[in-house]
Amino acid sequence: MPSPLDLLTRPAREPIRRWVLQAFPRADTGSLDYDHPHGDPGLFGPHSATWRVHADFPGMLAGGLAALTLQTLHPRALAGVWDHSNFRGDLIGRLRRTTAFVGGTTYAPRAQAEALIEHVRQIHGHITGHDEDGRPYAADDPDLLTWVHVSEAYCFLQGYRRYGHIAMPADAADRYYDEVRRIAEALGAREVPACEREVADYFRRIQPELAFTERSRVVLGLLAQVRLPVPAAGLSRDLFLFAGHALLPDWALALLGHTPWQRRQARLAAHALWSVAPVFRAALQDGIASRACRRMDVAPKQLQHWG
Numbered sequence: 001m002p003s004p005l006d007l008l009t010r011p012a013r014e015p016i017r018r019w020v021l022q023a024f025p026r027a028d029t030g031s032l033d034y035d036h037p038h039g040d041p042g043l044f045g046p047h048s049a050t051w052r053v054h055a056d057f058p059g060m061l062a063g064g065l066a067a068l069t070l071q072t073l074h075p076r077a078l079a080g081v082w083d084h085s086n087f088r089g090d091l092i093g094r095l096r097r098t099t100a101f102v103g104g105t106t107y108a109p110r111a112q113a114e115a116l117i118e119h120v121r122q123i124h125g126h127i128t129g130h131d132e133d134g135r136p137y138a139a140d141d142p143d144l145l146t147w148v149h150v151s152e153a154y155c156f157l158q159g160y161r162r163y164g165h166i167a168m169p170a171d172a173a174d175r176y177y178d179e180v181r182r183i184a185e186a187l188g189a190r191e192v193p194a195c196e197r198e199v200a201d202y203f204r205r206i207q208p209e210l211a212f213t214e215r216s217r218v219v220l221g222l223l224a225q226v227r228l229p230v231p232a233a234g235l236s237r238d239l240f241l242f243a244g245h246a247l248l249p250d251w252a253l254a255l256l257g258h259t260p261w262q263r264r265q266a267r268l269a270a271h272a273l274w275s276v277a278p279v280f281r282a283a284l285q286d287g288i289a290s291r292a293c294r295r296m297d298v299a300p301k302q303l304q305h306w307g
Helices: 004-023 049-054 057-071 075-084 091-107 110-124 142-163 172-187 196-209 214-225 233-245 250-256 260-283 288-295 300-304
Strands: 128-130 136-138
Touching: 049 057, 049 091, 049 142, 049 172, 049 288, 049 300, 057 075, 057 091, 057 142, 057 214, 057 233, 057 250, 057 260, 075 128, 075 136, 075 142, 075 214, 091 110, 091 288, 110 172, 142 172, 142 196, 142 233, 142 260, 172 196, 214 233, 233 260, 288 300
Parallel strands: none
Antiparallel strands: 128 136
8 A cells, every 4th residue: 555655646657757868868877787797796785885875866966966066176176177177058067977986986887887997097097287376186086986986985975975865874975985995996086985984084185286277266166057958947956056065065165155044045055945855755766776776686675774
């Protein structure tokens, strides 16, 4: 018999499913086959913390936008995006490619996930230049790779905690950081934090290198104006973008110069996203996480529980 939540969310499921597929179409998975070979656990497997955290769409989208915001504070990392990315004309495309990479390295069979990582490594090898102050940068710089990884992992985890509606065991965060560092290390990162304490220490060490620059302002201005290819595009963007701001650490909000009004907007958006998150979860039951579970003969609902 359907639960009360099931009955309440059913009318909204199909519109939300269409919303997500319009913004992040399945075609972006490219040649990745999430259904075969049978029994292949990929890089993590269905009992991992990573499969659980990355299966939560609201937390991942808000977390991804938070990570992009946070990453604008590193001048050398931002210079690579500024010089070599078509973010001005195709910011949606950049978001989709990032989404496809995270999904592929999380849920695809091992050989395909490793090939995806190698492809990105090859691209990084051609991205070099100088930042605004003339300091050289390279996309395959191990320190820059660590920064990008830690900012993403932190924001994804905070998104899950804030919007996931699923209590995490005491050791789950450390498990998550220890698992996902494998991807960063495979890309060439070094000294990657493997637990919450190490992530907190890393952020304390890196803060003197960070700054809110004019380039930061331009990129964040474009992000604030991006129009998702969905109904109520502006409202949808603001909900997830502001809910993402609610995930940022206080030191980052201070660097970004967020006003009390902006922080209030973030709290309101966070409350709104938390309220509708179960509807997203009910609507998105046939995604790549579910396909990967079936490849492993595991019920997708297992990802809504911690073992």
